[in-house]
Amino acid sequence: MRYANAVASFTSYLEQVRRLSAATVRAYRSDLADLGSVIGDADLREIDLETLREWLWRATLRGDARSTMARRAAAARSFFGWAHESELIPVDPSLRLVTPKRAKTLPVVASKDAMRELLDQYRAAAAGGDATALRDHAVLEALYGTGVRVSELCGIDIDDVDMHRRTVRVLGKGSKERVVPFGAPAADAIGAYVTRGRPALLARVDRATPALFLGARGARIGSRTVYALVARVLSPIVGAEHIGPHALRHSAATHLLDGGADLRAVQEILGHASLGTTQIYTHVSTERLLDGYRLAHPRA
Structure with a gap:
């Protein structure tokens, strides 16, 4: 063949x-x-x-x-x-193909204080009632509050959100479904957006859509729009030019572990198939601990 x-x-x-x-x-x-x-x-x-x-x-x-x-x-x-x-070839030529080792780099993470200031700023902007501002605030709170991937966020429908239990159902990699909790700030932001922002965006199209987050034209929001939003607001905070929604996922995971969350619980929240993937965030937490020690301890 x-x-x-x-x-x-x-x-x-x-x-x-x-x-x-x-x-x-x-x-x-x-x-x-x-x-x-x-x-x-x-x-x-x-x-x-x-x-x-x-x-x-x-x-x-x-x-x-x-x-x-x-x-x-x-x-x-x-x-x-x-x-x-599939018996298309008698021998697999890739069996002895050596994989180049990935460079060991830690994820880019924003500090808790920086995230608090950023989200407070966007909450204030959303208070004016502008539909896009309400949506952007809800998107940022949802990404940081749940740690979901950008593709998962874009795929969320209205019916996937349980405001009473403060959980959202997402479809992850390999079409695996999971339920992720979120806190009061995300609930407030999503509630305000659904009540005041989403109807205004939905009015821009002729047909209804089940999507929770909508773009400027009233259709389901695209990943590029989310990337552009996060890059614009997060790059100045973390000091990196090429930043995307995954930085909020990294920040959420690291801050969960910093706060004492169980590693397996974080694995479930993030939807990682392997615990080893989640363990990278323990290294981030350790690095932050070491940085604090070096700055503060007289014998560091």
Whole structure:
């Protein structure tokens, strides 16, 4: 089978059998397209380990980040593992493909005081009753108050929110559903938005939508709008140019652990499949503890 046909079959398998999200399938398709730009539409059986190593070497020369190369190597291993199991190739050439180690970087986290000041500022802006201001305040409170991913936030419907119990039902990675709690500030912001802001935005379209958060044209809010909002308000606080909604997720997780939350509870809230993924936030908390010690202790 030719490479392009095999990739098409593989992505169909990811969508229909493994039922991965559209964003994940796009990432696989993009990484395998990068490999295709090097090997062309070769016969799948002609691709060997040296071909894959050459592909990663070219990425190194191009200056690709180690995290990008690690992701692409993982995509290649998944693809060729599937091809071998499907008996399209006699041997999996990716078995001995070494994954470049990711650089160990800690997540960017805003301080509790900075988050309090930011959210107080947006609450004051929302008090004027402007629909967009009400929505932006609710979005920021929801992201920080629940730690959900931006895709999960954009997918929330009105009926997913239980204001009495202060919980929201979200659809996470791998179409896994979970219920996440939120606090009184988020409840107040969401309540004000639903009562005064959402109807004004909804009036801008002819048809109704079940979406909780709406864009400027009255349809379900897009991830780009949320990214732009968070980048605008959070970049000055954390001192980083390229910042996104995940920074609020990182901040929520770190502040939960700083406050004494159980690691497994945080894992459930974030929707991590592995506890190891959640443990990165314990390192963030430790670093903050060490920073405080170095600044304050006379023998530090």
